[in-house]
Amino acid sequence: MSVRDTGAVDSTFPRARKPQLGYRVDQVEEFLAVARRAFEGQPLPDDPELSAESIRLTAFAVQKGGYSTAHVDAALERLEDAFAAKEKRIAERLHGDESWLVEARTTAQVVSNRLARPEGQRFDRMSPLVLGYHVRDVDKFADRLARYFRDGWPISVDDVRSVSFRAQRGGYREAQVDLVLDAVVDVMLAVR
Template identity: 35%
Template structure:
């Protein structure tokens, strides 16, 4: 699988080639049913690679990860539709979406924990949450691609939300949106 992506020039940094190649090889084996270890769309969404000189182009790898995540969600959807029918897929999406509602119902500034150091801008995260509420109310169109493209500004202390919690929330929101797209 070596050489899947372009590498960056010597002075730039990119993703560790061996880590990326190993991950995509494992993903291929899981997708084809050869590997016994599980791999989910959430694992794909949250994977992290070391950044090194002369590594793989990060934009290319990130785009491939998005396509891979899409493929895993589509495969899961097809499997559920085939085995249990459209009602089961709707129930699955509804269950996943409901895990987002408690945070969306919290007041602005109180949706996630505040870090001791730096984190994501409360205002920006809360604006995204407001848009998700509008999406679930049928008043705004939001796509998984739009969520993936969001980069929250940095903030500190009481002006910030803890990054890991927001990232996990975003992964679930993307999962739900992929399921309805």
């Protein structure tokens, strides 16, 4: 935040509208400061190491009057893209273009193999008493991803990042589905 000449405080992001909760302002501001230093190659000794993946996994507590979650999430996606591009440039300099693409191809093959499994069996299932991701919802999106990998059908990183699934008792294990979606994002960012 910064203070104008008039003494009013400017926010980095818009605030959540009442009665909605937003992300804790202090956590977001601290994270952005750490990310800025990391991206510029000037981290402080106590700063955590940041990568595109760690940015994707970042979470903030919520508070009344906090930053708008939609605005912060969009900024995090742009930040993830910037870190992924930087990581790609560094890897290409150190190991050449081919090394980066080989890793992306390997990940894409692992994901494609998972998506090629029969419907209803692509991921581990939760017990019938526990909620997981809705099997048909996930399978439908998995079919779209399979066409992307197999046939080059258009799908964007934002489509993958923003997908949501209904809950279902005995559904797919959420953590496993989320890991595959993260791998898809990694591949998509690598081949940009």
